[in-house]
Amino acid sequence: xxxxxxxxxxxxxxxxxxxxxxxxxxxxxxxxxxxxxxxxxxxxxxxxxxxxxxxxxxxxxxxxxxxxxxxxxxxxxxxxxxxxxxxxxxxxxxxxxxxxxxxxxxxxxxxxxxxxxxxxxxxxxxxxxxxxxxxxxxxxxxxxxxxxxxxxxxxxxxxxxxxxxxxxxxxxxxxxxxxxxxxxxxxxxxxxxxxxxxxxxxxxxxxxxxxxxxxxxxxxxxxxxxxxxxxxxxxxxxxxxxxxxxxxxxxxxxxxxxxxxxxxxxxxxxxxxxxxxxxxxxxxxxxxxxxxxxxxxxxxxxxxxxxxxxxxxxxxx
Numbered sequence: 001x002x003x004x005x006x007x008x009x010x011x012x013x014x015x016x017x018x019x020x021x022x023x024x025x026x027x028x029x030x031x032x033x034x035x036x037x038x039x040x041x042x043x044x045x046x047x048x049x050x051x052x053x054x055x056x057x058x059x060x061x062x063x064x065x066x067x068x069x070x071x072x073x074x075x076x077x078x079x080x081x082x083x084x085x086x087x088x089x090x091x092x093x094x095x096x097x098x099x100x101x102x103x104x105x106x107x108x109x110x111x112x113x114x115x116x117x118x119x120x121x122x123x124x125x126x127x128x129x130x131x132x133x134x135x136x137x138x139x140x141x142x143x144x145x146x147x148x149x150x151x152x153x154x155x156x157x158x159x160x161x162x163x164x165x166x167x168x169x170x171x172x173x174x175x176x177x178x179x180x181x182x183x184x185x186x187x188x189x190x191x192x193x194x195x196x197x198x199x200x201x202x203x204x205x206x207x208x209x210x211x212x213x214x215x216x217x218x219x220x221x222x223x224x225x226x227x228x229x230x231x232x233x234x235x236x237x238x239x240x241x242x243x244x245x246x247x248x249x250x251x252x253x254x255x256x257x258x259x260x261x262x263x264x265x266x267x268x269x270x271x272x273x274x275x276x277x278x279x280x281x282x283x284x285x286x287x288x289x290x291x292x293x294x295x296x297x298x299x300x301x302x303x304x305x306x307x308x309x310x311x312x313x314x315x316x317x
Contacts, residue, residue, distance in 0.1 A: 010300065011038030012307045013245060016291050017103060018042060020243045020311035026050030027100035030091070030235075032084030032228075033057060035109045037066035043103070044073045054099070055079045056087045058133035061111060083133065085224045088235045098237040106225070107247045107307065108132075108215070120215060122207035125185040130215045140214050144181050149173045159222070159250065160213030168194040168210055184211075212248065222250060229258040233282060236314040241286065243311045252290065252308050259285060259312045286311035 011017075017039055021029065025048035031040045034057035044053050053076055057063055063081045070077045080090055084104060091099075112120045112132065119129030119140055128140035147155070149169050156165035171194040172181065181187055191207045192200065200206050216222060233242060246252040265279040290308035297304050 012304045013309050017243050021101040021241050028052040029101040030054045030099045031103045032087050033105045034066040035062050037069040053077050056082050056084050058083045085228045088231045100237050100240045102232050102242045105245045106251050122188055122211050130218045132219045138218050143214050145176050155217045156210050156213045159216040160209035162209035164195050225254050239316040240314045245307055245309050247306045255310050283314040286313050
């Protein structure tokens with residue numbers, strides 16, 4: 001069954017997320033990245049008769065699996081197939097005015113990584129895809145074969161933070177001039193040829209950064225995150241909490257800066273004795289440093305290695 005095979009991993013930083021959200025028995029919560037409902041099933045289990053959980057995911061399989069896992073909670077659960085960027089507008093259209101907690105787990109799901117035909121992993125030979133939402137017209141193949149050399153260079157440099165971005169982009173353009181690049185292993189070989197042998201031997205998998213960059217571009221991940229944060233913060237009820245798990249530095253930087261600017265939005269020069277800009281803080285940081293997995297979780301789940309959790313609390317009044 002899909003539930004047992006494709007979403008059988010433990011949710012990352014589960015106890016820390018539950019503590020961070022400070023779940024109220026009759027509160028309402030939003031999980032913007034349902035996945036296999038690992039976090040959501042535990043949130044729902046803590047809700048009373050007046051509690052509500054709204055779940056969102058753009059992946060059709062995630063919706064199917066999470067719906068099945070959460071059906072035992074009955075009317076406490078409301079599930080939507082949608083990118084989390086649209087979650088607030090969808091809930092507002094249904095008459096929901098706010099929630100007591102929001103969770104975003106920004107990692108690629110085990111299902112997506114471990115299903116070869118999805119084309120997310122450089123470990124499996126499969127068609128280049130990488131779309132989190134199969135309805136999205138922009139696949140990895142479109143990026144690799146359709147973007148010009150400068151666009152590829154900028155994506156690999158900015159989203160993959162790869163110092164060999166220029167050479168990788170050059171090799172991709174040269175290879176596709178002979179024939180379209182269609183599979184993950186074809187792209188692997190091109191990337192490998194663009195990186196000096198010494199660096200390949202010293203570093204991790206040579207394709208890791210480029211695959212990350214192309215995936216981010218296909219799914220507009222950083223744009224979606226940036227667009228959603230302020231709206232989600234404003235959608236929190238007084239005292240509500242926003243928990244976000246990131247897995248790479250680009251995402252974590254966006255979250256860190258957004259939370260910081262929300263806590264301290266003052267734009268007055270440091271030399272001013274008092275604030276005159278009129279911008280008021282919307283809340284506080286629950287944890288000033290990101291929460292990371294402990295040794296026990298890291299030993300049990302290698303994918304928790306790069307996870308960072310940040311939690312923001314809306315002003316109570």
